[in-house]
Amino acid sequence: MSRKVDDHITTATEERTEQDDMPVATLPTMTPNASPFLLKVQDVETLAQADGFSILRAHLSEHYTYELCDAHTPAHLENLERWLIVRDVLHALLVPVVELFDKACGVASAATHATKLEDLEYAFTGTARSAFVWLQCFLSSEKERDWCYTRVCPACVVDHSLDSEFSIRLLHAACLLSDVHYPFTIEGPTLPSFMFFLESLEHAIEEDELYGADFFELMQPKAVATRDGVEDLIHQCLELDVLLSQPTSPDPSSPESSVPASPVVGPLGGTPGMKVKRSKMARRQMRLQVEEEQWMEDMLRKCWDQLQPAVEAGLVPVPTRSLDAVLKAGPAVSVDEVIPG
Structure with missing residues (x-):
């Protein structure tokens, strides 16, 4: 997915002085055995040449922690850079998915006027609704949100990637989404495709005693379904945005005509004043009925x-x-x- 780097990330971090105590997350020429993930030399070189990823790393070096927790100190202190580069890849993969979900929640809330979080899903249909519900369940945990935003110890973030089937599925789907180029992509510094990271993920799963060699293959259909659902969710959010931005034509016969009607569906239970936006066929049938x-x-x-x-x-x-x-x-x-x- 060609994605514009967040607007709040600036290149000001590149002007930091050499006297700063915080180490700068520079890309090494090679990344040997970054446990549990392996990155090839050519993959690291590709990342180093991506302007968007360089800006992202500068931002993370400015605002994110480089301190390892007690469980990972001092054993991994000398290999800190190996953990940092994988942590930054995870950040680049997962944060856009979380921000997309939060955007979908906002659009769904405006469309449905729902008072309960569980009713937001009714703004979407088909695979988009399935993906929305799955993300809603996963991201309802603060622990999982912290992992997606890579807020804790870098080594803990990397290790948590293999914590459950759900985290692996999201990471796999995020890699697939990174290779999708949408026509509405904003121009500017973009993040590269992270399809290469699937090989690192597969190797890490095979080496993990909990999962074994067959787990990656079994996970692929679920990850593809999540990728397809998220793509559909993106397009439905865009369509809803267009509908929400259009002025509504109130029904003069309704006492609640002053209440803006939802373009998708009212809250569950049919609250008065909330009407489904009629399709072209429905509007034509009503016009024919009036003429008759x-x-x-x-x-x-x-x-x-x-x-x-x-x-x-x-x-x-x-x-x-x-x-x-x-x-x-x-x-x-x-x-x-x-x-x-």
């Missing part, structure tokens, strides 16, 4: 105009029902909205 009713009314009035002289002359019986009663004899039920189950 108008035609019937005109025809009945013409017939009455023709019969009225004969009725007044006593040549035909007086109608037992008024014209208004005839016009209102049809069903009075109309469907204004359909709330998807």
